[in-house]
Amino acid sequence: xxxxxxxxxxxxxxxxxxxxxxxxxxxxxxxxxxxxxxxxxxxxxxxxxxxxxxxxxxxxxxxxxxxxxxxxxxxxxxxxxxxxxxxxxxxxxxxxxxxxxxxxxxxxxxxxxxxxxxxxxxxxxxxxxxxxxxxxxxxxxxxxxxxxxxxxxxxxxxxxxxxxxxxxxxxxxxxxxxxxxxxxxxxxxxxxxxxxxxxxxxxxxxxxxxxxxxxxxxxxxxxxxxxxxxxxxxxxxxxxxxxxxxxxxxxxxxxxxxxxxxxxxxxxxxxxxxxxxxxxxxxxxxxxxxxxxxxxxxxxxxxxx
Ligand SMILES: NC(=O)c1ccc[n+]([C@@H]2O[C@H](COP(=O)([O-])OP(=O)(O)OC[C@H]3O[C@@H](n4cnc5c(N)ncnc54)[C@H](O)[C@@H]3O)[C@@H](O)[C@H]2O)c1
Numbered sequence: 383x384x385x386x387x388x389x390x391x392x393x394x395x396x397x398x399x400x401x402x403x404x405x406x407x408x409x410x411x412x413x414x415x416x417x418x419x420x421x422x423x424x425x426x427x428x429x430x431x432x433x434x435x436x437x438x439x440x441x442x443x444x445x446x447x448x449x450x451x452x453x454x455x456x457x458x459x460x461x462x463x464x465x466x467x468x469x470x471x472x473x474x475x476x477x478x479x480x481x482x483x484x485x486x487x488x489x490x491x492x493x494x495x496x497x498x499x500x501x502x503x504x505x506x507x508x509x510x511x512x513x514x515x516x517x518x519x520x521x522x523x524x525x526x527x528x529x530x531x532x533x534x535x536x537x538x539x540x541x542x543x544x545x546x547x548x549x550x551x552x553x554x555x556x557x558x559x560x561x562x563x564x565x566x567x568x569x570x571x572x573x574x575x576x577x578x579x580x581x582x583x584x585x586x587x588x589x590x591x592x593x594x595x596x597x598x599x600x601x602x603x604x605x606x607x608x609x610x611x612x613x614x615x616x617x618x619x620x621x622x623x624x625x626x627x628x629x630x631x632x633x634x635x636x637x638x639x640x641x642x643x644x645x646x647x648x649x650x651x652x653x654x655x656x657x658x659x660x661x662x663x664x665x666x667x668x669x670x671x672x673x674x675x676x677x678x679x680x681x682x683x684x685x686x687x
Contacts, residue, residue, distance in 0.1 A: 389453030401597035433475040443486035461521035497547035508656035549616030553593035554682035582645030584624035591617035592670035602664040616655035
């Protein structure tokens with residue numbers, strides 16, 4: 383099996399690389415940057431290119447069975463600040479990638495959407511895949527639009543695909559200095575002795591889950607005979623931000639201070655994904671408890687100083 387991962391040097395992509403190599407698969411990575419956290423393992427072919435580099439992508443796609451499309455610029459906050467750039471950098475390059483996949487005869491495209499933003503405010507909890515998609519950020523809207531184009535490629539041109547909608551993965555190699563990823567950011571603050579900033583009153587609920595569990599789910603999503611559908615991946619249970627802070631204090635043994643700031647309009651109040659479909663179809667469930675996952679992430683963050 384030969385797999386190509388766009389954005390394979392990033393937080394999630396790097397875990398896919400390791401998991402797929404462990405399964406004996408051949409891995410090709412397309413990424414624009416060198417990662418400060420991830421050294422490309424021997425045997426992986428790295429193509430340093432932008433997602434809109436047709437020539438480089440066309441060549442890299444030769445002989446590829448499955449493409450994992452993760453490369454994405456910006457998240458909810460950045461997308462709200464500059465919608466047009468967000469759409470330009472992500473939407474058209476994704477559509478071009480799908481066309482190139484068809485030309486190259488790729489067997490399946492697995493697109494990384496976003497369980498946290500695709501559905502918008504929940505009508506039911508936990509949120510199943512068939513819940514209406516009403517994103518409230520340009521990031522979520524661009525993700526669902528790409529999902530729809532991919533489904534159209536499936537129905538019109540026969541491209542096989544899977545959509546992955548993760549809730550809130552965390553773990554090693556998520557930047558502790560980023561704006562996304564409460565776990566890494568909170569642990570980073572704990573390490574540096576800085577106060578944690580929470581938007582809102584800390585009652586926002588999310589179902590955090592360990593990135594290694596997500597990578598294992600992706601392995602199954604690549605090969606399932608039941609493609610052409612979306613899969614939620616998440617922790618199964620939600621916790622509040624305030625509870626996460628308690629866990630961070632527990633795991634780090636540090637008295638972390640919290641500063642509350644005004645809530646952000648695009649943060650949905652509660653996000654817990656229904657992971658029944660992944661359980662039933664893929665035989666997947668999250669295996670790493672939050673305490674254990676936080677320990678692993680804390681060890682990694684401390685090792686980086
Ligand atoms: N991290 C999360 O909490 C989360 C949750 C749900 C979905 N996702 C999605 O999963 C995917 C991976 O997320 P991540 O957290 O690993 O992000 P990341 O920022 O750590 O990694 C993204 C990688 O893509 C590369 N990249 C970005 N734009 C590119 C371009 N135009 N050309 C070439 N390379 C490009 C970057 O260099 C980086 O290595 C993204 O699509 C993201 O939207 C992430």
